[in-house]
Each structure stands twice: as structure tokens, then as C-alpha cells.
Amino acid sequence: MAKRGALKIGESRNNVTRMGDDYYRVAIRDGKKPDGTPKRVYRYVHGTETDAAALRDQMMADRLGGKAIGTDKQPLSEYLETWLRDKAKGNRPGMKMAKVTPRTWERYASLLRGSVIPALGQVPIGDLKPEHLSDLYHRWGTEPRSVFEPKDKTPKRSHKGKDASKSKRSETPYSPTTIHHRHVALKMALDDAVKRYRLIPTNPAVDAIAPSPMPPMPERGEDADIHVLDESQLATLYDAADATNLGLLVYLAGNTGARLGELLALRVDDFDADRAIVRVERSLYETSRKSPGAAWYGFKAPKSRRSRRPIRIGPETARRLSEALAAQRRADVTRMDRLIFSSPTGEPLRPSTVSQQFGKIADGCGFNGLRFHDLRHTHASLSLKRGDPAHVVSTRLGHANVGTTLRLYSHMLPGQDEDLANGFEAMVEAKRAAK
Secondary structure, X not given: OOOOOOOOOOOEEOOEEEEEOOEEEEEEEEEEOOOOOEXXXXXXEEOOHHHHHHHHHHHHHHHHOOOOOOHHHOEXXXXXXXXXXXXXXXXXXXXXXXXXXXXXXXXXXXXXXXXXXXXXXXXXXXXXXXXXXXXXXHHHXXXXXXXXXXXXXXXXXXXXXXEHHHOHHHHOOOOHHHHHHHHHHHHHHHHHHHHOOXXXXXXXHHHOOOOOOOOOOOOOOOOOOOOOOOHHHHHHHHHHHHOOOOHHHHHHHHHHOOOHXXXXXXXXXXXXXXXXEEEEOOEEEEOOOOOOOOOOEXXXXXXXXXXXXXXXXXXXXXXXXXXHHHHHHHHOOOOHHHEOXXXXXXXXXXXXXXXXXXXXXXXXXXXXXXXXXXXXXXXXHHHHHHOOOHHHHHHHHOOOOHHHHHHHHHHHOOOHHHHHHHHHHHXXXXXXXXX
């Protein structure tokens, strides 16, 4: 008998299906479901067809010996690594799964590998209960984060050269938003365990008690992680930034409210000098290099559909942009993708480097702790303070809806509700007095 060749992707033989390169699924029939249809259990193998066949034989032997063969005994860590691998590659034969950007994948991997897997990775996925998750979330929110973070990490350094790992931050619990992000990533992975991999009947994360993604709205006078400059302070910051190579970037950020990644991705063609508009079409992000020579950056679509937008700029902003682009042309430097903001060699600017440089500029002005993203908050708050309509400000910021804008910034405008109440009453009483 002629020897059969290796399975092609999508092909099955003897209960083994090749799902991708060095990736196989083993399916074993194990009795019937309550409705009488066949019950099958699945395991996934990263390796060769021989490895998959060996697992199949072991599963069949376990079944004959009366042992549990269900995939619900697979450790959570093993399943999550399989999920991350498939999420990086996207759709494969017999399984529809949306592929995500490298930056999003890195975020999922960081959330799961850095927190969930160390805490619950040894638990069989079928034994995972809502109580496991609720208890873990509670501990994250009440115990110092240093309890959960690896002890052998290389100390991180702030832009001032201090050991950031010894800061007060390490002795505080994780924020509700951080815990919520971890919960969402795990819930997404377990949803696929139910619907795509068919490993477990229900998702335990659905009934887990997770904190709200947003902390309570701060009281008047508190800014809760949002730092906003007034007009005079913003002018001081502009002057300080103009003495560095970030002058135009800081000026454009403060005057448009655009995100740092959106600004660093701007191309020459995204600036319409005649109409005084810059068009946000994409965003720059940093990646972790996985192999020598790999690019440290990538471009992706903005955060939401409304984030792809034109932003009107004032005459001084348009003049400064035009002069900067004219200087670039005279310099005759080949710039990657015709970027407006780039290094002297023409490569994109690193967002992390820009953030560190900005921190030094802000500290020099006495605005300790001010982040580059706070220029976005400043633009929004000062615009609303001026009386600009909320829906116009929301459009400039590229928020998904005006509700997001109001939720983030309305509490930072004390006195407006009082002005409205007094003004409305005065309007009505004036009409009554005229009768």
C-alpha cells in the first residue's frame, strides 16, 4: 500500500485535522449529549502530525480505561496560549476568528501572561468558576500590586533616572480600569472556548464580579488623572517647547486635541494648506521586536470610525506647518512614508521617546506629572470652557459619541450649571414682569 502523504491544511484523517502550520486538532467521540447527538471532545496540538496521532491514541486509551478525556481538564494556561496563537493568525479552516493588529495582540498577551496565567494558569479550564475570578479581582483591587508582580523584573527607570519600581505606585492596588481590562481579555478568550473551540459549556467570566471600567466621577476641584492647563499655562508650555525639537508637535497637539499616535502618523498629504485642515487617517504604534531587523513600529486605523476625521486648524498653526514642510523640502531628506514628524534620518519618532522628552519640558515649566496626552484633555476642556458646542468638540477629538466627551470633561467646568439655572430663571421672570 502506498504511503499516504502529510495532511494539508483543512484535511482530516483518523480523527486528526490539520488546522495550520504545525498545528492540529484531535477530535474523539465520547458518548452522546442529552439530545442524543454525538458528543465530541477536542484537543489542540502545537507540533507534528505524529504528535497529534500520539495524543489521539492516548485519549482513546483514556476513554477505554474510564478516565476523563474531556478538554475541560486542559490547564487554563495551555488554552490561553493556544488562543493567543490563533488570535495572532486569524481565520483558519473550520474556525472563524478575527485577526487583530500586532499592538492589540501584544496588549492581550501582556494582560493574560502577566497577570491571569501566573494566578490561575494551573486551574483546569473546566474547573474554572466565577468565584475564582471574583476572588482574584477582589485581591487585585485591595492588595498592593507588588504582591502579584514578578520579583525578578529589571527595575524600570523614569525619565528622571529614578527607580520607578520603588515608587508608591507599587504599594497601591490595581485600579478598577486596569482590572476591568484584564477581565475583558479573559472573558473574550473564554467566549471562544465556548463558541469556537467547544471546550466548556459556559463562560465563567460572565458571572464573575468585575469592577466598573470607570471610577466614580470625581468631585468638583478634583481632576482624577486628567491634568488640564489654563490658557496662561498652555502659552508657557508652548514657549518652552519652542526651544526644543518638539515645538511644532506640542503646538499642534494643544491646538487640535489629536492623540500622539495620530500626530506622529501624519503625512505631508494629510495637510491641506488651502483649507487649513489636517486629516487623521491612521495612528502610529510601537511594537516589541520579536526578531532581529523587525520594525519597531506600525500603523493602524484610528480607535473608532469617528476617529478618522478632518481637523480644522487656525491660521498660525497652518503657517507654522507650511514653514516646517518648506524647511523639510530644502533639507532634502528622504522621510519614511513622507511623514510630517520624523527623526533627522527620516524615520518615525518613537511615541515613548516623545513622551519622555515632553515630560522633561513640562517639569521644567513646573507642571510636574503632565503627560503628552494631557494636551488633548486641555484642548477639550478649554474649548468647552469657551462655550464651544460639545458635539463640535467631540468631533474634533474623534470620540465615538458626544456622551464620551461630556462624561470625561463636563465635571471640569464648574459654574456652568449655575449659570444655566440663573439664566433660565432670569429669562422667564423677565417675561412675567413685562406682562
